[in-house]
């Protein structure tokens with residue numbers, strides 16, 4: 203067994219589960235409280251401004267506390283453009299992150315007692331001293347670059363400051379190479395602008411919304427869902443392309459149940475119809491785009507009949523939907539999606555989506571994409587960061603369009619290899635559960651095993667904490683200050699996060715952890731404050747407001763200064779591409795030997811007896827972080843395996859029957875998953891919600907509930923442009939007998 207064996211038994215006791223009935227009722231009821239109810243609540247309780255951390259839409263909210271200092275309810279802030287006063291069920295249930303009795307309670311240090319590896323409880327002093335010692339040691343032995351930070355969410359930005367001050371830019375997060383990266387590359391190459399978050403899609407005014415594997419409604423990003431519902435009420439045409447009959451598909455006039463991995467063929471064929479039938483926006487294309495002639499010649503052969511053979515979508519459906527998009531244009535959105543790392547040619551698929559929007563004139567037009575704007579937060583003064591000798595950029599340099607650190611490349615650079623010029627020896631992980639997040643778990647474990655030191659900063663005893671040398675318990679977002687939220691939107695806005703209560707147990711905020719480590723390793727000048735409150739106050743004063751004001755209002759909206767939301771008739775506009783135009787043909791790609799216009803490439807389809815493993819979001823959960831949440835697990839405690847009735851017939855599967863999965867590499871699911879027989883999934887695929895199948899017993903509600911899609915993703919196809927890890931090329935067979943039966947002790 204390895205030194206870094208996962209520790210299942212720990213010094214932490216497991217408490218009983220006590221759910222507050224009133225909180226569950228509040229959650230189960232309509233989370234959209236009316237004004238009178240809100241007023242009523244406000245009378246009895248005091249409120250504190252915050253913004254949600256359950257997902258990354260970052261809705262601004264009010265946390266209501268009672269006289270005993272206990273949080274009772276979290277409600278959306280009416281003035282916030284991210285939520286319009288309404289939180290999604292997960293945001294309302296965010297309270298459960300605070301009240302979860304399984305939370306990490308005190309620092310833990312890995313130790314061996316009687317030959318058994320375990321954790322012992324430690325004081326903050328002791329844990330921080332040990333970490334500071336390791337920071338110094340790694341720097342002396344290998345250079346600061348060899349200490350990597352893998353992060354996600356608010357804690358990441360505090361620790362990023364520490365790492366940059368220390369001299370390491372070896373920083374990455376799964377939100378790039380496992381999520382949005384290809385979309386930003388595809389749109390960046392075409393329009394010279396990232397899509398960003400929240401997406402600048404003018405859904406509320408759209409006349410035609412096209413969703414390609416984007417399942418708004420199950421993917422609960424707040425205002426997108428609200429605006430889609432408005433668009434439906436206003437009679438917008440919704441077209442959904444998905445091998446699964448998603449909730450969005452059920453609201454659509456057209457559902458195109460595409461054969462998985464063939465989307466680029468459909469997109470090319472839509473372009474073909476728009477161009478051949480002269481339905482594209484000629485004036486817009488002439489004024490703003492380059493490469494139209496090349497595109498026209500390129501898509502000439504891609505007739506709907508050609509695409510039919512690949513996608514299984516009937517030619518008349520392809521023609522009809524293309525005409526609908528054109529009839530509504532420019533108030534048409536081909537949505538860029540969000541989690542888009544599917545098949546390895548994802549940047550090119552996103553290019554195809556961007557080009558289609560360009561042909562329709564959607565970018566910069568009402569009902570299409572608006573010109574987003576945000577306000578920049580003044581930088582709190584600190585000395586300049588030292589210049590690292592290498593960092594995420596060098597580690598991922600084989601991907602010319604990578605613009606952020608790549609978690610998988612950091613993992614690879616950690617596995618000992620004599621030829622590796624960028625060896626990584628230590629990790630700090632904050633706010634990401636890499637075990638259930640990265641594909642190729644074996645590789646992640648091999649890297650972890652090779653580390654000299656691993657610190658994990660988390661709120662919960664997630665799988666990843668079991669591999670750490672030191673575990674630091676962060677307090678939840680409801681108990682701490684964090685950076686000021688400033689995101690792109692129709693107009694700029696800011697929101698603050700103020701602690702509603704003192705941290706429970708012996709937990710601490712990440713800003714404090716960063717400062718404590720910084721102070722210990724001689725970087726005190728970078729942390730020139732006693733409390734993060736001082737930083738925010740300084741920044742808010744510079745922005746013409748104050749902490750006092752923000753405590754009262756939570757959100758401040760600003761006027762736009764960058765010009766109108768949309769292009770005006772005949773307006774000159776320079777796009778951020780090298781040519782200043784929308785690039786249908788990309789010279790940048792051609793110069794580097796890539797296809798300058800998207801092409802369809804064939805991806806393997808499942809062999810006999812196997813089904814493509816498809817996965818997605820549940821409206822009640824965010825990745826793996828919420829599965830143990832007392833309120834949200836009450837709403838959805840396990841996932842099911844969606845199976846087409848034809849498959850159920852062949853394999854003789856019944857509703858709720860437990861099954862196990864085995865992938866193409868012989869990897870077995872650890873836990874059984876119940877069958878859901880439904881026409882809503884194609885016969886060549888199965889589907890499950892992501893995030894379930896936790897294998898850490900300390901997560902008392904989540905342990906063993908459902909299956910983990912992540913553990914079955916052992917094969918990836920890497921995007922050559924930016925290094926995204928395509929996750930959807932894995933195939934599973936369905937087993938009705940417990941394959942672990944004879945291996946269990």
Ligand code: MGD
Pocket residue numbers: 255354355357376377380381382540541632633634635636638639640641659660661662664676677678679712817818824825826827828892911912915929
């Ligand atoms: P989670 O699994 O929710 O998502 O990947 P992750 O960000 O790793 O893990 C979040 C971790 O942060 C948990 O351990 C949680 O306890 C901890 N946490 C929550 N709040 C706090 C806090 O305030 N402070 C600290 N310190 N920790 C906190 C997401 C990533 O996963 C993304 S963005 C996408 S789009 C991909 N989705 C995806 C998928 O759909 N399927 C598969 N198989 N893999 C995927 N990987 C990617």
Ligand code: SF4
Pocket residue numbers: 254255256257258259260261285288289290291292293294422423424
């Ligand atoms: Fe929180 Fe829901 Fe908003 Fe995400 S969409 S930030 S979970 S309220």
